[in-house]
Amino acid sequence: MYQRQYSTKIPDHAPEKGESFDQIFEDFKEIILPGMTHWQHPAFFGYFPANNSEPSILAEMLMSTLGAQCMSWLTSPAATELEERVCDWLRDAKGIDKSWKGVIQDTASTATLSAIITAREKATQYQINEKGFTGKEKFRVYSSAHVHSSIDKALKIAGIGAQNLVRIPVDENFAMIPDALEKAILNDQKAGFYPLCVVSALGTTSSTAVDPIGQITQITKKYGLWHHIDAAFAGTAMLLPEFQHLLSGHQDADSYVFNPHKWMFTNFDCSVLFLREPQFLINTFSLTPEYLKTQLDDSVNNYRDWGIQLGRRFRALKLWFVIRSYGxxxxxxxxxxxxxxxxxxxxxxxxxxxxxxxxxxxxxxxxxxxxxxxxxxxxxxxxxxxxxxxxxxxxxxxxxxxxxxxxxxxxxxxxxxxxxxxxxxxxxxxxxxxxxxxxxxxx
The missing domain is CATH 3.90.1150.170 (Aspartate Aminotransferase, domain 1)
Structure with a gap:
């Protein structure tokens, strides 16, 4: 049914001479727009939404106009301070424990990868970062059978291996069964594996099933596992007080991610990762060569140390505009x-x-x-x-x-x-x- 047809309308070679913007924009309308899946149309009911809104679009334009590189406090002080503040706003509005801190990432895939690598480094006292794998590590990560594919990919990238993702059975509502999780952990311990992390879903991709966050947290706390909560889409619903009971018991979990770029009217990309103890994340990713050192490093947040990327966009501006415009x-x-x-x-x-x-x-x-x-x-x-x-x-x-x-x-x-x-x-x-x-x- 679907056939490639738009690439045939684009020349095989780049133009040697510049063309008028009128011609470029005309081709945009005639060639590009007809070949797009229009995510912002009200009749788009697929996947999960990747919403935008007028204030978010305006902020995105201003971000591009500024062209700022927001890797450190010194490179863009207002961007860093605004990011810290809007993350606190969202934390409080969503009913997340006030001791947690947030950082803006590009996507939940990146945030989850960061959390799993942090779990790995915390468990090994940062030795894999320093010396690499010894070949003796036998980590296990646990999730329900309906977990997002980004978890599989994260295990591949983190060197844990996709085969070490243990898929826990689900109940009739497609939510993870805590007793089955605990049984899997105990069996792996007996078999010589190292249970490392549980990824629970607050809204699975297939059906928006909700894993029992509090019960899972009790198990991860009991056996010393990292607990990462994936609320990429449904996490926006936690802004509604009537849904915040779904987060009950999260206080002893370790990390939580949700995407304002899905259901909070903030255009792609903008994902927020919250952590109970961000120092573990910082210790995992911090790397400060001489040319990045500043006299303020000990007293400010340099968000380049809070994830994989060195270069960072001014994503907080979009959140600021959206939250202030709508309230x-x-x-x-x-x-x-x-x-x-x-x-x-x-x-x-x-x-x-x-x-x-x-x-x-x-x-x-x-x-x-x-x-x-x-x-x-x-x-x-x-x-x-x-x-x-x-x-x-x-x-x-x-x-x-x-x-x-x-x-x-x-x-x-x-x-x-x-x-x-x-x-x-x-x-x-x-x-x-x-x-x-x-x-x-x-x-």
Missing amino acids: LEGIREKLRNHLQLAQLAKSWIEKEKNLEILAPVNFNTICFRHGDTSISLEKQNQFNEAWMARVNATGKAFFTHTKLDGKFVIRWVIGQTDVEEKHIRNALSLLLEERKKLLEPIN
């Missing part, structure tokens, strides 16, 4: 509207014959499919895949999928900044219309 009340109002729309769409799906929802709608993601027990699971999966493809091919809406218990399900994520009830009504009508067409040959 926490305005952000919460939008979030609650999205949540209400999701419940409305859920109620519509439940009323339709042969449509079924396969996971709890914890936030604003609905996992549904056309179910027909008269045919095999394979044929059911083929039907639902074809159904989603037909809907997407209309260009009127965009959905993506996952598999739950081997079943192909369509994910309906209602979180675009300005989505309204009319957009989800139109989307349901489109879904039912295309399903009817697909069923006609069968009937």
Whole structure:
């Protein structure tokens, strides 16, 4: 269905002479825009949103205009101090323990990798950083079977190995089972492995399942493991007091990441990593050659030491503009509207014959499919895949999928900044219309 066609409209060789901006912009409109997946359209219901908003776009433009390199306090004092302050604002608004500190990263993938490397270095007293692996390390990292693929990638990059990711069984709601986690840790200890870290999910990518954070924290504290909480998408919901109970017991965890660039109207990229004891992170990544030393290093935060990258963008400006423009009340109002729309769409799906929802709608993601027990699971999966493809091919809406218990399900994520009830009504009508067409040959 999808074919490459846009590269043929772009010359094979770069122009030797400069071209007018009018021509460049005309080609942008004629060649680039038709070939884009428009994430900011209210009928974009796929993946998780990568939202923006007017204040965030303006801040991004100003960031580019300043062209600042925000690696150290001295290189951009206001950027460093603003980053510290907005991270504190978000920490307090989300109900995270006040002793924790935050730092802005590019994506949750980078933040999670940083957390796992920090766990590795804390466990080895920074010896792998200094001397490398001895070959005797047998680390284990634990997560549910529905953890994001960035965890697998982090283990590869950190030298732990993807095969040392132990996937813990989940319950009927696709949340990690604590007893199974503890059993896996004990079994690994007996087998000579070193249990290093647990990555729990506060909103899995497939279905937004929520792992029991407090119970997992008790286990990691009992056995001395690092506990990293991945709340990349759903973490924004913690701005709502009615959801903050999901963080209960996090105080003794070690790190927590969420992406304002997903559901908090802050354009990509902007991810916030919070840590209970940031000194472990700093000790892992700090490296200060002579040419980066300043007289203020002992009294300020140099955020280049809080992660992988040396060079850093002024991402805090986007958060500052968004939080001040909407206020926490305005952000919460939008979030609650999205949540209400999701419940409305859920109620519509439940009323339709042969449509079924396969996971709890914890936030604003609905996992549904056309179910027909008269045919095999394979044929059911083929039907639902074809159904989603037909809907997407209309260009009127965009959905993506996952598999739950081997079943192909369509994910309906209602979180675009300005989505309204009319957009989800139109989307349901489109879904039912295309399903009817697909069923006609069968009937």
